[in-house]
Amino acid sequence: MSDNRLPEAGDRIAKLLARAGVASRREIERMIADGRVSLDGKVLDTPAIKLESLRGVSVDGKPVGDAEDTRLFAFHKPSGLITAERDPKGRPTIYAALRNALPKDAGRVMPVGRLDFNTEGLLLLTNDGEMKRAMELPSSGVPRTYRARAFGEITQSQLDELIEGVEIDGIRYGQIEANLERGSGRNRWIEMTLREGKNREVRLILEHLGLEVNRLLRIGYGPFHLGDLPRGQAIELKRGDVEAFKRDLSRGGRK
Incomplete structure (x- = not known):
């Protein structure tokens, strides 16, 4: 669409809407493709539009305010x-x-x-x-830290090998820092820090090592x-x- 109010300067509309808390940029691009975003009453068909502000932008027919401070x-x-x-x-x-x-x-x-x-x-x-x-x-490499209570036999040396990553069922999991907390018995606490956050990563890795996870807590993110x-x-x-x-x-x- 053409509009004499669309400058070359500014930010792409999906980025502005993401900053405003509407959704993630990827989700907003899908919303634009679905015809849910309009500018001055005209439905947008591309996310490649740059704007200085969100003035005149509506999502699902409702006006969007400019981005608030990040919370x-x-x-x-x-x-x-x-x-x-x-x-x-x-x-x-x-x-x-x-x-x-x-x-x-x-x-x-x-x-x-x-x-x-x-x-x-x-x-x-x-x-x-x-x-x-x-x-x-x-790719951002933001660390996530977990504490897992797991049943089974494991040694610190086995956990140390995870620093090189591990492949499970054809999926590669990157560098993992894992430490066995002090204790005895077959129910042990393990602290793990990873940087990828793949689906069910902690559980899958510990199950791969022969452990049964019976409690999992995330204790840190960045x-x-x-x-x-x-x-x-x-x-x-x-x-x-x-x-x-x-x-x-x-x-x-x-x-």
């Missing part, structure tokens, strides 16, 4: 919740818990990555779709940690820490 929340997800807005099987989702856990002015937030139904711990949520996407990309945040509660992370992390991400990720 990031830490939520202690309990086991037994789906990381989705709705579940076809009718299982409870994180959003039911978040209605009471988040501050009233939190607005629309999106989870950064996912935690499985039976996985607990740190789930980050943001209103910034661009930052969400950057944090999730394996520089942010679960700490003593109570289960089912959420807190907003300090703006200064969030902005510093965003700058680090833009320089190529936290190594």
